[in-house]
Amino acid sequence: MDLNKNKTIHISPLRRINVEGGDVLHVIRNTDHMFNGFGEAYFSIVQPGYVKAWKRHLKMTMNLIVPIGSVKFIFYDESKELIMKIEIGEKNYRKVSVPPGIWFGFVGLSKHDSYILNIADILHDPSEVERKPVSYLPLV
Amino acid sequence: MDLNKNKTIHISPLRRINVEGGDVLHVIRNTDHMFNGFGEAYFSIVQPGYVKAWKRHLKMTMNLIVPIGSVKFIFYDESKELIMKIEIGEKNYRKVSVPPGIWFGFVGLSKHDSYILNIADILHDPSEVERKPVSYLPLV
Numbered sequence: 596m597d598l599n600k601n602k603t604i605h606i607s608p609l610r611r612i613n614v615e616g617g618d619v620l621h622v623i624r625n626t627d628h629m630f631n632g633f634g635e636a637y638f639s640i641v642q643p644g645y646v647k648a649w650k651r652h653l654k655m656t657m658n659l660i661v662p663i664g665s666v667k668f669i670f671y672d673e674s675k676e677l678i679m680k681i682e683i684g685e686k687n688y689r690k691v692s693v694p695p696g697i698w699f700g701f702v703g704l705s706k707h708d709s710y711i712l713n714i715a716d717i718l719h720d721p722s723e724v725e726r727k728p729v730s731y732l733p734l735v
Numbered sequence: 736m737d738l739n740k741n742k743t744i745h746i747s748p749l750r751r752i753n754v755e756g757g758d759v760l761h762v763i764r765n766t767d768h769m770f771n772g773f774g775e776a777y778f779s780i781v782q783p784g785y786v787k788a789w790k791r792h793l794k795m796t797m798n799l800i801v802p803i804g805s806v807k808f809i810f811y812d813e814s815k816e817l818i819m820k821i822e823i824g825e826k827n828y829r830k831v832s833v834p835p836g837i838w839f840g841f842v843g844l845s846k847h848d849s850y851i852l853n854i855a856d857i858l859h860d861p862s863e864v865e866r867k868p869v870s871y872l873p874l875v
Contacts, residue, residue: 635763
């Protein structure tokens with residue numbers, strides 16, 4: 596693949612609809628701008644203060660949502676240039692859509708476990724994942 | 736649609752993978768038995784002890800997962816016959832796949848808010864949803 600293609604991270608606001616007995620939280624629709632087909636959905640939990648870094652996907656487009664807790668994400672391009680850092684979670688409820696080729700790391704900011712939901716366009720495939728140690732890039 | 740077709744609720748075990756700093760929780764893959772295409776994903780929160788009932792979808796297949804808290808679901812067929820009741824959540828982490836035509840209600844069993852993730856095969860469409868008051872069927 597050409598890692599220079601489609602390098603844009605897209606941040607979408609998500610609706611939280613007030614419902615008696617418990618709200619409804621939008622996540623993703625197949626008509627959304629960055630929706631690229633459905634491969635797999637999974638949660639990654641991140642404990643308070645824990646850093647998970649660095650990783651990049653060569654094929655997967657991730658759609659990241661944090662319904663519980665709060666998580667800081669940091670994104671770099673392949674030239675090790677910082678693209679973006681963003682905190683999302685219960686209090687900043689957004690979807691972060693990440694095309695392939697981007698290095699990412701994240702930190703749990705909440706006092707309890709934070710839950711990241713990834714709606715991915717392909718199935719989990721270890722051969723399309725690259726990993727580097729935490730020291731590879733600054734956590735800013 | 737023929738509401739008698741494909742009336743089977745399917746319960747799938749889901750893996751929770753132990754990872755340092757926070758586990759990974761499987762949700763759904765596009766190769767799963769009951770996967771029927773992807774329309775929309777959303778969370779419904781249910782507060783402790785709150786009852787949300789009754790509702791049925793005429794077109795939507797729901798895939799219900801409770802990553803946080805614990806929820807009791809109750810399902811009836813169109814003859815008002817009880818099909819199934821099941822408690823799922825953090826401690827009984829499973830996916831419940833529900834074809835269209837089935838009445839369902841649910842109750843929050845946790846001391847804190849429970850989160851239900853629905854991976855649905857169609858977009859939200861109020862015209863394919865029927866609702867009845869809580870008194871319509873027994874909560875068993």
